[in-house]
Structures are given as C-alpha cells and as structure tokens.
Amino acid sequence: MLSEEISVKQRLVTATARIFAEEGYEAVSMRRVAAEAGYSQMAAYRHFESKEALIQHVCADLYQQFATRMMAEMAKTDDPWKKIHLFAAALLRFALQYPDHYSLIFLVRHPDPKVIETRESLARGFLAGVRETVSVLLPPETRPADVDAALRRMMASAHGTMALLLAHPQPYALNRTNALRDLETTFGLLLGRGQAGSRS
Structure with missing residues (x-):
C-alpha cells in the first residue's frame, strides 16, 4: 500500500514538472495534473493540499x-580539477536526460516567493560544496568575493550553454561533445587554466 502511495505521488510530481516546464505556471492545476497522471482530482488532493504546495514540492x-x-559525481575523486570535469559532465548529462526538470529548476521563473525561497535554500547548500572546490583551485590570496564571482560566472556559463543546447542547438552547431568542451574551457579560464583538467 505504501509503495502504491509513493507511486501515485511520484506520478503527480512528474506530471506537474512536465506541464510547468512546457506550458508555465498558469497551465498547472490540480485537475490537469491528476488527469495527466491518470488519477482523480480527489487523489491529487489527498497528497497535496493545493497547487502551490504541489509545485513547491516539485521544485x-x-x-x-x-x-x-x-x-x-564530484565525490568520486579528490583531485579538484577532476571534480570540476566531473561536475561539468554530470551537469550536461542531467540536462540532456531530464530537460524538463532542468528547465524547471534553473530556467523557469516561479511567481511564488515560498517556492523561490525553497529553491534558493537548496541552491545555497549545493553551491557551498562547489565553491569549496573552486576556492582550492584559485590562488590562496584570492578574496572570498572573487571566489564567489568565479563560481557565479561558471554557473552563468553552464546554464547559458544548457539553455542553448536544449532550445536552440542548430544555429550554434551545439552538441553534447562541444558543449562539454566549451564548459571545460570556460571553467578552466575562469579558474586560471586554459581548460579544466589540463596540466601546465
């Protein structure tokens, strides 16, 4: 019974993510989500009290x-440059494997402040780990503000590349291989090397 409840909840979450990513916040309704997932509206309300609660959970x-x-992925090695390489590869893999999820997490602006705060709180925890690796790769005298700036530029480059790869790859002749190469090159330049993982 418990596994069935988890399955229902997961299907509702998956349907919500798809509708939100493809059609936007206004297209999401408890009735629509329930229908897409193959359940009654009452079943949806048994798991989530409102549309806002559902979307907050999804995000x-x-x-x-x-x-x-x-x-x-980053925990697979102690080498900081290899960590950056694994991070770039895993980011690309996630975006291509779950494009709707990636778009919902990073490319869709949500109107609910509670959802934004939940997402930002999770982001702070995740980015703290990436920032630690970035700080190791920069010169010891680098100011904290400059570490933050390097991380910010890395993430801006990553999300920009993913957005183009998912939505407009043809005009830029962008594919999985050169997207990863672009990320590694940009990360390397921002962190003081020609390409992440290269040795001077």
Missing part, C-alpha cells in the same frame, strides 16, 4: 535530485 524534489547527483 524542492527536483533540485534535491540534481544536487545529490552532482555531489555524488
């Missing part, structure tokens, strides 16, 4: 999945 759940995957 938190998807970001947690993303952060867990990224940190697991």
